[in-house]
Amino acid sequence: MFPAPSSYWLHFFVFSSLLAVEAYAQDLDATYHPDLRQDVFVKEKYHFLNVPGIGMFTVYDTFDCTLECLSNPSCLSLNLAASKGADGNFWCELLTSSKYINPGEYKENKTSHYFFLKGRFQGFQPTSCFEYGQQGASKDGIYKIYDNGGNSFQAYCDLRSEPGIAWTLIMSWSRENRVVSAFRNTSFQNNVPENENSPNWDRYRLSLARMRSLQVHSTHWRATCSYPTHGIDFRDYLRGNFKDFNIVDFLGSGECKRVEYVDIRGHNGTNLTVPFWQGWALHIDSYSGSCEFSATVGAVSSEDNFGYYGTFNPKFRCTQTDNSTTQWWFGAHLKK
Ligand SMILES: *[C@@H]1O[C@H](CO)[C@@H](O)[C@H](O)[C@H]1NC(C)=O
Ligand SMILES: *[C@@H]1O[C@H](CO)[C@@H](O)[C@H](O)[C@H]1NC(C)=O
Ligand SMILES: *[C@@H]1O[C@H](CO)[C@@H](O)[C@H](O)[C@H]1NC(C)=O
Ligand SMILES: *[C@@H]1O[C@H](CO)[C@@H](O)[C@H](O)[C@H]1NC(C)=O
Ligand SMILES: *[C@@H]1O[C@H](CO)[C@@H](O)[C@H](O)[C@H]1NC(C)=O
Numbered sequence: 001m002f003p004a005p006s007s008y009w010l011h012f013f014v015f016s017s018l019l020a021v022e023a024y025a026q027d028l029d030a031t032y033h034p035d036l037r038q039d040v041f042v043k044e045k046y047h048f049l050n051v052p053g054i055g056m057f058t059v060y061d062t063f064d065c066t067l068e069c070l071s072n073p074s075c076l077s078l079n080l081a082a083s084k085g086a087d088g089n090f091w092c093e094l095l096t097s098s099k100y101i102n103p104g105e106y107k108e109n110k111t112s113h114y115f116f117l118k119g120r121f122q123g124f125q126p127t128s129c130f131e132y133g134q135q136g137a138s139k140d141g142i143y144k145i146y147d148n149g150g151n152s153f154q155a156y157c158d159l160r161s162e163p164g165i166a167w168t169l170i171m172s173w174s175r176e177n178r179v180v181s182a183f184r185n186t187s188f189q190n191n192v193p194e195n196e197n198s199p200n201w202d203r204y205r206l207s208l209a210r211m212r213s214l215q216v217h218s219t220h221w222r223a224t225c226s227y228p229t230h231g232i233d234f235r236d237y238l239r240g241n242f243k244d245f246n247i248v249d250f251l252g253s254g255e256c257k258r259v260e261y262v263d264i265r266g267h268n269g270t271n272l273t274v275p276f277w278q279g280w281a282l283h284i285d286s287y288s289g290s291c292e293f294s295a296t297v298g299a300v301s302s303e304d305n306f307g308y309y310g311t312f313n314p315k316f317r318c319t320q321t322d323n324s325t326t327q328w329w330f331g332a333h334l335k336k
Pocket of ligand 2: 185187
């Protein structure tokens with residue numbers, strides 16, 4: 001799970017750097033201390049991470065508490081009383097989680113300060129929502145993700161709609177925005193970010209670099225319709241895996257590609273081939289019934305599904321109204 005401190009490092013830290021540590025302990029607001037390189041605590045005043053602790057201690061000062069954490073290989077962060085108790089001591093609570101793993105449980109709090117280990121100990125640079133799911137995070141929402149270059153960005157994670165799979169949002173747009181280049185005449189291979197630093201449902205697309213980085217850490221992809229309204233009930237839904245069909249690198253017209261599950265207007269199927277187009281935005285044309293799956297019954301002429309939307313069908317949930325939205329996601333199954 002998390003890299004444990006090497007005993008060499010711990011000894012070095014405890015015995016060779018005491019002076020440095022003491023100097024540092026008086027200055028815990030600093031996010032970086034030259035004598036300790038990157039392995040330092042960062043203090044966040046008046047905050048509290050509301051997760052089960054692995055030990056509650058009574059300590060004389062901040063230094064005692066941070067040392068308890070350093071002596072415990074599973075400690076990633078801690079809550080410390082903001083003021084002394086009646087006995088003149090502070091309470092100190094060690095945590096195996098951190099605000100990065102459980103951002104939903106991180107709150108402002110008048111009675112507590114929060115400290116987390118930065119640098120080597122922090123150790124947790126999740127490259128997709130999968131890693132948050134793997135660490136037990138279960139709330140849907142915005143999480144901090146690192147790309148392959150080590151740069152972080154905010155991404156939307158769906159950790160709940162399909163138990164056992166964690167999904168990262170790649171792009172989302174409303175029918176109204178169907179003419180925007182990022183959703184119309186560009187394939188996944190084109191680098192056409194839209195609001196990539198502020199995930200939203202109406203107009204959002206990651207840069208190619210971020211998509212590529214997420215692709216490396218994903219086994220599956222899916223498309224959903226008006227997810228913020230309907231969630232996942234597998235109507236107007238598409239899921240496949242990168243092994244059978246690499247949607248990022250594909251270019252072609254009406255090629256039959258294997259998917260795990262598809263539903264278009266209630267027509268559905270498992271493990272069968274579906275005709276895909278990409279050159280402009282990736283999509284299925286359900287008017288064309290040339291592969292194993294067909295949703296031609298009830299289709300409008302040249303009906304586009306899950307993208308492009310040159311023509312669209314109001315009976316398809318992605319294109320019911322101007323406010324209806326389409327999402328593409330990359331994901332992976334959580335490991336037991
Ligand atoms: C604030 O922190 C205390 C511990 O000092 C905790 O018991 C309490 O639940 C926290 N309150 C909130 C609103 O998080
Ligand atoms: C898409 O269309 C826009 C506007 O016409 C154009 O600027 C852009 O180059 C096109 N992109 C591709 C990949 O064809
Ligand atoms: C599959 O399609 C049928 C109608 O063809 C529908 O009744 C059923 O609910 C669909 N299944 C799912 C899981 O959507
Ligand atoms: C899906 O269908 C193909 C071809 O019929 C078959 O080879 C493959 O084993 C099937 N996969 C699953 C998971 O059922
Ligand atoms: C779209 O959303 C706006 C604002 O919420 C609302 O006023 C409008 O009626 C909606 N339009 C449709 C076609 O649903």
